[in-house]
Amino acid sequence: xxxxxxxxxxxxxQAPRRLHISEYLRWSVDHKxxxxxxxxxxxxxxxxxxxxAMLIRAExxxxxxxxxxxxxxxxxxxxxxxxxxxxxxxxxxxxxFGNYFVPLMLGAKDMAFPWLNALAFWMxxxxxxxxxxxxxxxxxxxxxxxxxxxxxxxxxxxxxxxIMSLHLLGISSILGAINFIxxxxxxxxxxxxxxxxxLFVWAVLAQAITIVMATPFLAGALTLxxxxxxxGTAFFNPAGGGDVLLWQNIFWFYSHPAVYIMxxxxxxxxxxxLSVHSRxxxxxxxxxxxxxxAIALVGFTVWAHHMFVSLTPELRIPFMITSxxxxxxxxxxxxxxxxxxxxxxxxxxxxxxxALGFLSMFVIGGISGVMLAAVPxxxxxxxxYFVVSHLHFVLFGGSVFAVYAGIYHxxxxxxxxxxxxxxxxxxxxxxxxxxxxxxxxxxxxxxxGMPRRVSVYAPEFQGLNVVVSVAAFxxxxxxxxxxxxxxxxxxxxxxAGPNPWRALTMEWTTTSPPPPHNFHGDPVPFDDPYGYGTxxxxxxxxxxxxxxxxxxxxxxxxxxxxxxxxxx
Amino acid sequence: xxxxxxKTNGRNSNALLWIVLAGLAIIGGGFLISLLTPYLFPAQGxxxxxxxxNLFRFMLVIGGAIFLxxxxxxxxxxxxxxxxxxxxxxxxxxxxxxxxxxxWTAIPAVIVLVITIYAYQVxxxxxAVQPNEQVVGTVGAxxxxxxxxxxxxxxxxxxxxxxxLDPAVQADIEEDGxxxxxxxxxxxxxxxxVQLQMVTQDVLHSFWVPAMRxxxxxxxxxxxxxxxxxxxxxxxxxxxxxxxxxxxxxxxGTLVTTDDNPVYQGAWLNVxxxxxxxxxxxxxxxxxxxxxxxxDPAARGRxxxxxxxxxxxxxxxxxxxxxxxxLGPSLDGVGTRTQRLSQxxxxxxxxxxxxxxxxxxxxxxxxxxxxxxxxxxxxDQPNYMPEDxxxxxxxxxxxxxx
Numbered sequence: 001x002x003x004x005x006x007x008x009x010x011x012x013x014q015a016p017r018r019l020h021i022s023e024y025l026r027w028s029v030d031h032k033x034x035x036x037x038x039x040x041x042x043x044x045x046x047x048x049x050x051x052x053a054m055l056i057r058a059e060x061x062x063x064x065x066x067x068x069x070x071x072x073x074x075x076x077x078x079x080x081x082x083x084x085x086x087x088x089x090x091x092x093x094x095x096x097f098g099n100y101f102v103p104l105m106l107g108a109k110d111m112a113f114p115w116l117n118a119l120a121f122w123m124x125x126x127x128x129x130x131x132x133x134x135x136x137x138x139x140x141x142x143x144x145x146x147x148x149x150x151x152x153x154x155x156x157x158x159x160x161x162x163i164m165s166l167h168l169l170g171i172s173s174i175l176g177a178i179n180f181i182x183x184x185x186x187x188x189x190x191x192x193x194x195x196x197x198x199l200f201v202w203a204v205l206a207q208a209i210t211i212v213m214a215t216p217f218l219a220g221a222l223t224l225x226x227x228x229x230x231x232g233t234a235f236f237n238p239a240g241g242g243d244v245l246l247w248q249n250i251f252w253f254y255s256h257p258a259v260y261i262m263x264x265x266x267x268x269x270x271x272x273x274l275s276v277h278s279r280x281x282x283x284x285x286x287x288x289x290x291x292x293x294a295i296a297l298v299g300f301t302v303w304a305h306h307m308f309v310s311l312t313p314e315l316r317i318p319f320m321i322t323s324x325x326x327x328x329x330x331x332x333x334x335x336x337x338x339x340x341x342x343x344x345x346x347x348x349x350x351x352x353x354x355a356l357g358f359l360s361m362f363v364i365g366g367i368s369g370v371m372l373a374a375v376p377x378x379x380x381x382x383x384x385y386f387v388v389s390h391l392h393f394v395l396f397g398g399s400v401f402a403v404y405a406g407i408y409h410x411x412x413x414x415x416x417x418x419x420x421x422x423x424x425x426x427x428x429x430x431x432x433x434x435x436x437x438x439x440x441x442x443x444x445x446x447x448x449g450m451p452r453r454v455s456v457y458a459p460e461f462q463g464l465n466v467v468v469s470v471a472a473f474x475x476x477x478x479x480x481x482x483x484x485x486x487x488x489x490x491x492x493x494x495x496a497g498p499n500p501w502r503a504l505t506m507e508w509t510t511t512s513p514p515p516p517h518n519f520h521g522d523p524v525p526f527d528d529p530y531g532y533g534t535x536x537x538x539x540x541x542x543x544x545x546x547x548x549x550x551x552x553x554x555x556x557x558x559x560x561x562x563x564x565x566x567x568x
Numbered sequence: 569x570x571x572x573x574x575k576t577n578g579r580n581s582n583a584l585l586w587i588v589l590a591g592l593a594i595i596g597g598g599f600l601i602s603l604l605t606p607y608l609f610p611a612q613g614x615x616x617x618x619x620x621x622n623l624f625r626f627m628l629v630i631g632g633a634i635f636l637x638x639x640x641x642x643x644x645x646x647x648x649x650x651x652x653x654x655x656x657x658x659x660x661x662x663x664x665x666x667x668x669x670x671x672w673t674a675i676p677a678v679i680v681l682v683i684t685i686y687a688y689q690v691x692x693x694x695x696a697v698q699p700n701e702q703v704v705g706t707v708g709a710x711x712x713x714x715x716x717x718x719x720x721x722x723x724x725x726x727x728x729x730x731x732x733l734d735p736a737v738q739a740d741i742e743e744d745g746x747x748x749x750x751x752x753x754x755x756x757x758x759x760x761x762v763q764l765q766m767v768t769q770d771v772l773h774s775f776w777v778p779a780m781r782x783x784x785x786x787x788x789x790x791x792x793x794x795x796x797x798x799x800x801x802x803x804x805x806x807x808x809x810x811x812x813x814x815x816x817x818x819x820x821g822t823l824v825t826t827d828d829n830p831v832y833q834g835a836w837l838n839v840x841x842x843x844x845x846x847x848x849x850x851x852x853x854x855x856x857x858x859x860x861x862x863x864d865p866a867a868r869g870r871x872x873x874x875x876x877x878x879x880x881x882x883x884x885x886x887x888x889x890x891x892x893x894x895l896g897p898s899l900d901g902v903g904t905r906t907q908r909l910s911q912x913x914x915x916x917x918x919x920x921x922x923x924x925x926x927x928x929x930x931x932x933x934x935x936x937x938x939x940x941x942x943x944x945x946x947x948d949q950p951n952y953m954p955e956d957x958x959x960x961x962x963x964x965x966x967x968x969x970x
Contacts, residue, residue, distance in 0.1 A: 070895065071814035072937075143811050149788055150771045154813060238789020239950070244772065245787065279651070280659035284669050309774055309809070310785035310792075313695060317688060324680035328673060335672040336664075338641045344659035345651040356642060363638045367631040370680060374627065374687035376620045376694055380609075380781045383774055383809035447608050449778030451809040454817030458805065502656075533661030 027122070029114035030516060034121050035100030036414065038092050041124055045088035046479070048132070052081035054476050057438075057469040063459045074455035075141035076158075080131070082144030083162065086262065087169045088128050090399050094265040095121070095176050097406050098204045100414060102180060104507035105198045107189040107525060109517045112182040120175040127168035134158025134165075143453060145255070148236035148247050152228040163226045170215045170222070173261075177211035180204050189506075189525055198505045198529045199288055203268025206292035210257045210264070210299065218254035221247060248310060252303035260299045262395055264292055266402030267333055270355050273405045274337050276503040277352035278344030281530040284336040291329035298326045308378045316375045323373035330366055334359065349501075350424025351408035354401050357432050361397030365390055368443065383453075386446025392439045404431070404482070411486070412500050416512040417493030418552055423485040427478055434475030441468050497551030502541045505529045509544050520547075594640065598633030602626075613779030613804055613839070614796040616694040620781040623690045630679055694782075695795055698761030704754060706766040708773035708786040709951075710941065711815030711895075712879030713806055715754040715764075717851075718746040724859065725852040733859055749854045752876025754806065754837045757846035761797045769879075769951055770941060773819070774810035777837055785810055801841040814939065815882050815895050869964025872957055883939065888968065896940060897933040901970035908933070921962050925953065 024037055056077050059067040068074045099117065103110055111117045134140055138156020151159055184205045188197065197205075225247065227233040234240025236247050267288075275282040282288060304311050304319040311319075337359055346352065368390040372378050381387060404427075411419050441464045446452075450461045457465070499508040507514075509523045531537045545551060605625040612618055649659070705716040721730065721741065730738060741747055756762050766775055768786035775794060776783040779802075784794040808819035840846040862868045873880060874889055881889065883896035891899070906917060912931040914920035923930055928940040943953035953961075 065894075071817055075811070075814065075816070141813070147772055147811070150811065150813060154771065242789075244789065278649070278659060279657070281661055281663045283662065284664040287664070287669055287673075309783050310772075310787060313691075317691070320687060321684055324684045325677075327680050328677050331676040332669070332673055334638065336669070338638065338645070339662075339665070339668070341642070341645040341649060343662060344645075344649050345655060345657060346646065346649050347651050348646075356646065360639055360642055363635065367634055370683065371624070371627050371631065374623060374683060376616075376687055376690040376781075377624050377627065379783050380620055380778070382783055383776075444608060449610055449776075449805060449807060451776065451807050451817075453811045456817035458820070530663075531661070533658040538658070 027118055029110070029118050031099050031103050031111045031114065031117060032414075032514065032518075034117050035096050035098075037121050038096035038099055038124075041121075041128070042089050042093040042096055043483075045084050045092075045128055049081050049084035049089055050476060050479055052077050052084065053472065056081060057472040059455055060457070060465050061469050063457050063462050063465075065455055068455060071455050072141055075143070075453070076135070076139035078453060079140050079143050079146075079162075080135075083131060083140075083166075084128075085395075086144060086258070087166060088124070088131070090262045090395065090403075091169070091173060091258075092124055093403050094204075094207065094262070095173075097200075097265060097269065097403075097410070098176070098180055098207075101410065101507050102183060102201055102204055103187070104413075104510070104514060104518055105201050105505050105529075106183070106187050106192070107506045107509075107519065107523045108183065108187040109519070111179050112187060113179050116175055117179055120172045120179070123168045123172035127165045127172070130161050130168070131165035134161040137161070145251065146225070146247075148225065148228065148244055152225060152236055160226065160229055163222050163229070167219060167222050167226075170219050173211050174215050177208035177215075180208035181212065184208075189523070191527065192525050195286065195289065196525065196527065196529065197289075198268075199271035199282060199285070199292075200265070200268035200505075202289040203264045203266075203271070203292050206296040207261055207264040209293075210261050210296045213300065214254045214257035214261070217250050218258075221250040221254070224250075245307070245310060248307050249304070252306045253300070256303040256306060257296070257299045259394065260295055263398050263402075264296065266358070266399045267292060269402045269406040269409070270337060270358055271340075272503075272505065273351045273355040273409050274340050275530045275532070276409070276501045277347045277349055277355070278341050279347070279502075279532050280340055280344035281528070281532055282336070283339030283342070284332070285530065287332050288336050291332045294329040295326060298322060298329070302326055305373055305378070308375055309382045320373055320375050324370065327366065327370050327373070334363060334366065349408065350419065350421060350428055351405045353425065353428040354405035354408065354431075357428065358398060358401035358405065361393060361401060361432075361435065364440070365393030365397055368393065381446045383451055384446030385442040385450050385452055388452050389439045389442035389446065392442075396435060396439070401431075401435075404428075407482070407486075409501070410507075411489070412496030412552075413507055413512045413514070415490060415493070416496050417489050418496050418500060419489045419493060420485050423481055423488075427481040427485065430474060430478035430481060434471050434478050437471030438468055438475050494552050497545075498548035499541060499544050500551040502551070504531060504537055504540065511548050590640070594633045594636040595629075597636040598629040598631070601632030601635075602628040604628070609781075610779045611800065612781075613777070613800050613802070614781065614798050616796050617779065617781040618799075619690045619694055623687060626686060627683060630683070698763075698795065698797060701761045701763040701795070702756055703763050703765060704756075705748075706754070706764045706775060706786075707769060708766065708775065708808065708812075708819075709769040709879040710771065710813050710939075711808070711819040711882035711893075712752065712876065713754075713775075713808075713819070714750055714752055714876040714879070716748050716750045718748055719851070719855050719858075720746045723851070724855060728856075728859060734861065737859055737861070747855070747858050749851075749858050750875045750877045751850075751854060752874075752881070755840065755846060755850040756798060756837075757840040757843050758798055758801050760843070760846075761795065764794045766792050766794065771812045772810045773808050773812050776807045776809040777804050778807065779804045780837075783809055798839045801839045804837045804839070806837050815893070818882055818893065818895075865960045865963035866967045867964075869957075869960035869962070872960055873964065877957075878943070878953065878961075886968070895936075897936055899965065899968060902968050903966040904969045918962055918966060921965050922958065925958060925961070 023033060024040065028034060055067065059074060099111065135158065138158050140146065140155050140159040140162040142151035142155045142159065146159070146162070184201055224235040228236055234242040236242045236244050238244065271282055271288055301322040302319060304315065305323040308316050372381065372387070372390060408419055408424055445461055445464050448461070450457050496512045498511055504526045506523055506525050510519050526537060526540045602625045605621060605628060609621055612621060707714045730741065737747065764775065766784065766786045768788055773786040774783055775786060780796045782794050782796045784792050786792060805820055808816060812819065840849060857871060862871060881891040881893055883893040884891055885893060885898040885900055887900050902921065903917060909917065909920060912920050914923055925943050928942055929938045932938060941951045943951045945955055946952065
């Protein structure tokens with residue numbers, strides 16, 4: 001039934017290879033080095049965006065201006081916060097996971113185009129610097145959505161730098177996505193069809209297709225905006241025959257799919273983590289795999305729900321219908337994940353805690369998403385804190401929780417060391433509480449009448465805003481716990497061994513961290529990446545350990561136990 | 569074997585009962601959650617609000633039930649299926665269940681279909697054209713609202729004879745059959761359907777009255793409209809919901825009034841109890857002010873600025889009119905503020921103030937940025953300010969002495 005790697009005679013467990021910082025500061029075509037480069041860069045910008053968020057919440061402690069001197073300064077804060085978090089944290093962070101693990105999960109030595117891979121990464125740091133330097137010459141103040149005419153006729157010169165920065169990031173994103181599609185298409189090992197791929201790889205494939213189809217539209221819109229700003233054209237200026245809605249249409253034709261660009265790999269991480277840490281096969285593999293594709297495709301038909309207060313009223317109805325439809329494949333995923341938990345043996349590792357946290361928070365974002373799709377209700381809460389809440393439930397409660405789950409799940413593979421469980425639990429509790437009380441009350445603020453993107457607000461909203469700000473500071477502190485854990489574990493974490501979670505996907509069939517070309521010989525995939533609960537899968541995992549040495553922590557417990565209770 | 573089989577069968581026969589009970593519990597929970605609806609919105613100010621709130625309550629029943637379902641299954645799994653310490657065995661090798669997967673695809677599909685149909689009906693009713701609509705022109709400009717109503721001679725206060733009027737006003741009425749009154753507040757009365765026809769003078773704005781549950785963007789180059797019918801007298805906040813620049817948060821206007829001092833300032837929607845009160849308190853005084861403009865240019869300038877025809881109040885302080893804007897220099901005492909006159913290149917304060925309106929970037933007061941729009945003399949230009957308005961406003965501002 002299962003093919004098992006024959007352990008070569010005399011193979012020894014290998015101590016984790018020491019990681020030299022200098023290796024990560026220079027051009028490298030090794031997908032693992034590039035993956036870490038992506039991760040560290042993204043986490044740096046996560047801190048930058050997080051500090052901006054703290055400043056925003058500090059300003060909103062009172063209904064008047066106090067921290068910033070005028071509305072314009074405040075506008076630059078949330079413009080930069082949104083842009084940094086979306087384009088310099090979440091999207092590159094999925095680049096990190098994808099680059100590191102897609103080749104490993106496919107048993108490949110590297111990505112299909114290693115040099116292109118490095119090129120895509122090295123566009124990100126200059127783009128980030130370009131964006132932040134905008135503060136020196138008049139930061140952009142039109143929000144991350146940069147609607148003209150505010151962005152074309154009013155915003156500072158930093159808006160032009162914003163355009164150039166996003167252009168670079170868009171090119172980087174497209175190059176990376178092409179690389180993923182080619183790698184997944186061509187570099188699967190013998191015996192692994194599309195429906196034997198790990199679901200993370202499926203999710204990256206769906207994401208990459210979305211990027212390749214959508215991101216050129218962002219490039220087009222940015223080019224038109226750039227010309228309006230510096231070349232005197234009037235694509236978005238009605239005085240010169242242009243149209244302000246043109247920007248909104250093209251921008252959201254990219255930026256709604258971009259929501260799925262930011263969440264699809266998170267869905268993939270969740271499928272991996274829930275199955276492994278529940279010791280149970282993923283429930284409804286095909287439904288999860290294909291619903292990723294369905295989301296990616298239907299995601300291209302819903303963009304104008306971001307324009308429910310600007311679009312011609314009659315045109316809002318078709319977009320309400322498509323926006324409602326897209327809830328169905330997302331629901332399928334959530335129910336399939338619940339089905340995965342049902343009857344499993346749940347181990348509450350930090351990765352699992354964040355995956356469960358994702359499920360419980362993301363569902364709120366899903367419910368508010370359906371409510372927002374209903375035009376008459378959306379009209380009330382459009383451009384209010386309800387939307388701010390919804391998008392953070394999806395992108396923080398969803399994407400960031402998934403990033404955290406992925407960090408705890410795969411840190412042992414990348415570094416050869418375990419993260420500290422206790423600190424991970426503290427991190428989870430702080431994040432979960434901080435997140436909920438930061439974002440849930442914002443639903444109420446929006447419905448009661450507080451618009452988004454304001455630095456001054458009606459005094460009756462102060463109570464809820466104080467709750468939100470205090471919780472946000474807690475959320476800020478929670479991030480410090482993660483960074484402390486990472487830095488501490490890099491130095492003194494327990495050795496992880498090849499497969500600490502006793503997982504079946506192929507990144508665990510090699511040493512931690514993997515050697516330069518990933519595998520010792522040609523690895524053979526287990527025929528079902530989620531085939532837990534069978535004797536064959538237990539034998540496959542045991543064979544990995546016999547070959548590469550013991551793993552922490554499950555395998556150490558395991559040796560003190562009677563024979564594994566496989567069963568069907 | 570026998571024991572475990574019996575156990576399984578026993579569980580199955582109870583399963584249906586448990587599913588039914590749990591289903592009833594979560595749906596009941598959804599209903600309970602939906603009872604919160606009135607506390608989540610401002611008080612209902614329009615017929616549209618009633619419809620939207622009903623739609624929301626319906627969605628909250630379903631959303632609340634789904635929330636309870638998912639969190640309940642999660643909590644149950646976390647408790648029931650947690651691995652015992654030291655247990656490193658795997659869970660059951662279950663890969664899926666086609667029936668179950670079909671059910672949880674079909675049920676959400678039906679739910680969103682029902683919500684879509686309901687939402688479509690609400691949408692059609694809330695924006696339906698009403699008979700006898702009060703049509704109000706709405707202008708959004710950084711960072712203030714102004715509202716204009718056309719008043720025809722048959723709506724003039726009793727006793728007004730066309731022949732008594734100033735020839736310029738008469739000519740205005742003859743030209744298009746009405747006069748236009750402008751106000752920084754939007755006035756209407758209970759039961760009167762309102763249609764706003766909205767234009768913007770600069771960037772995107774979005775007209776929102778939370779209590780009315782209506783919102784619509786103002787788009788450069790287009791006229792957009794919005795409809796609502798107030799059901800409750802009162803004063804409601806008008807909010808700009810679309811980012812429009814540094815004063816975006818201030819574009820709601822500020823209220824410095826109490827119930828016994830009904831001096832409405834800033835951009836507020838004021839709803840009168842009935843049409844008689846509306847005519848008495850708002851329409852007739854405003855109409856008379858336009859029909860009989862003050863002879864004195866300074867008084868006329870004051871009236872123009874107080875009417876909200878120009879959005880100066882958002883950015884400037886002017887105590888005489890109760891302005892509290894903080895983005896531009898204060899206008900208190902501007903008539904005698906001569907200490908920087910020599911740097912402006914203008915011969916006197918009148919020329920300086922005039923030039924600051926026609927070409928505001930020629931001289932910037934230290935500490936302030938080039939935020940002010942340029943008000944132009946020609947009707948086809950943006951931010952049109954006729955010469956006689958400018959003369960009156962300058963005359964008024966020159967009376968603001970320290």
